[in-house]
Amino acid sequence: MRILGISGSLRAGSHNTRLLHAAAELVPEGAELEPWSGLKDVPPYDEDDDVEPAPAAVAALRDALAGADAVVFATPEYNTSIPGQLKNALDWASRPLRTNPLRNKPVAVIGASTGAFGAVWSQQELRKVLRSLGARVVEEGVAVRHADRQLDGDNLPEEVREELRDVLATLVAEVRERQLVAA
Amino acid sequence: MTTIADKTEVLPAGTWKADPAHSRVEFAVNYLGGTFRGVFSPFEAELRVSEGGEATLTGVARAESVRVQDENLEAHLLSPEFFDSERTPELTFTSTDIRTQGEAVEIGGELTVRGAAQPVQLRGTVRPPIGAYGQQRIGITVETQVDRTAFGLNWNAPLDDGTPALANDVLLTAELFFIKEQ
Numbered sequence: 001m002r003i004l005g006i007s008g009s010l011r012a013g014s015h016n017t018r019l020l021h022a023a024a025e026l027v028p029e030g031a032e033l034e035p036w037s038g039l040k041d042v043p044p045y046d047e048d049d050d051v052e053p054a055p056a057a058v059a060a061l062r063d064a065l066a067g068a069d070a071v072v073f074a075t076p077e078y079n080t081s082i083p084g085q086l087k088n089a090l091d092w093a094s095r096p097l098r099t100n101p102l103r104n105k106p107v108a109v110i111g112a113s114t115g116a117f118g119a120v121w122s123q124q125e126l127r128k129v130l131r132s133l134g135a136r137v138v139e140e141g142v143a144v145r146h147a148d149r150q151l152d153g154d155n156l157p158e159e160v161r162e163e164l165r166d167v168l169a170t171l172v173a174e175v176r177e178r179q180l181v182a183a
Numbered sequence: 184m185t186t187i188a189d190k191t192e193v194l195p196a197g198t199w200k201a202d203p204a205h206s207r208v209e210f211a212v213n214y215l216g217g218t219f220r221g222v223f224s225p226f227e228a229e230l231r232v233s234e235g236g237e238a239t240l241t242g243v244a245r246a247e248s249v250r251v252q253d254e255n256l257e258a259h260l261l262s263p264e265f266f267d268s269e270r271t272p273e274l275t276f277t278s279t280d281i282r283t284q285g286e287a288v289e290i291g292g293e294l295t296v297r298g299a300a301q302p303v304q305l306r307g308t309v310r311p312p313i314g315a316y317g318q319q320r321i322g323i324t325v326e327t328q329v330d331r332t333a334f335g336l337n338w339n340a341p342l343d344d345g346t347p348a349l350a351n352d353v354l355l356t357a358e359l360f361f362i363k364e365q
Contacts, residue, residue: 096254097254097255097258097259098254098255098257098258098261103258103262104262104263104269131262131263131264132259132262132264133262134258134259134261134262134263134264135262135263136263137263177270178269181269181270
């Protein structure tokens, strides 16, 4: 089972990218989580450019989503909402809506911020967007607050590890359910 | 099992199938100050009436056959937020009781949407059989109101004042033109 991991933050020292890598260590047996690193290359959405063949970075995004059984998004919170580049990538991925690669796909949203709430508003908005794309969004999330302290080094608090395990277990269960339906 | 009170002349024995060209199954729900409507096309419906007058009405539609006036809205209706067509591809109706009085008809039954079965009571009219160019036809028009949340269709969004944009009560209407199987 292939789980794609997309961090909504681009910088090298991103807390959310680290959170995603921490999640990759905790996936249930039989599954693997592969962080995706193509987000920065996705061009700004322009309907005039939304033609076949798609821009290479967009094709790579769509292929990565289509080839995954599930997706985990780790998002920071910019001005109480989703980072623009992540939303932009989802806008590309969503078209055409009826056949987009996130349709019916189990997805989970987690997030980290240096503030006191752990990107909860951004996570809420991301879940709303993903649901409207037709994704099967799991209810569970992980909100890592004070990420500069909590994600420092290898000392990820056990409670965060436990929350990540729970989200990933739910996500894997959704994939198995989907495989049963398809069988 | 179903019973008909007086009426083999209203619902003659036989197997009757809905004519897809003229029949219609519609939903209507208050949304954004207006009424949002859609149909399921195609769908299948069958009415079986025994010689003794016992009748059963069944209907089935694919969720994928939902038709509204915008393809993106259709895509949203098929998603896990509404019909979840991947996991529950069919909507079905099976009657448990059909009663007629004159041209009035009342049909009790079970409606299954998104995998949830709920009892419903359809009310409307039945038009006496007619002969039309070699076919025997009956027209049945019925409607009922259901609470969409009873079937797990819970999507909503707040309006400016915080009230929900989409009502829970949905009016279902079926206009069925039945043709008797030869």
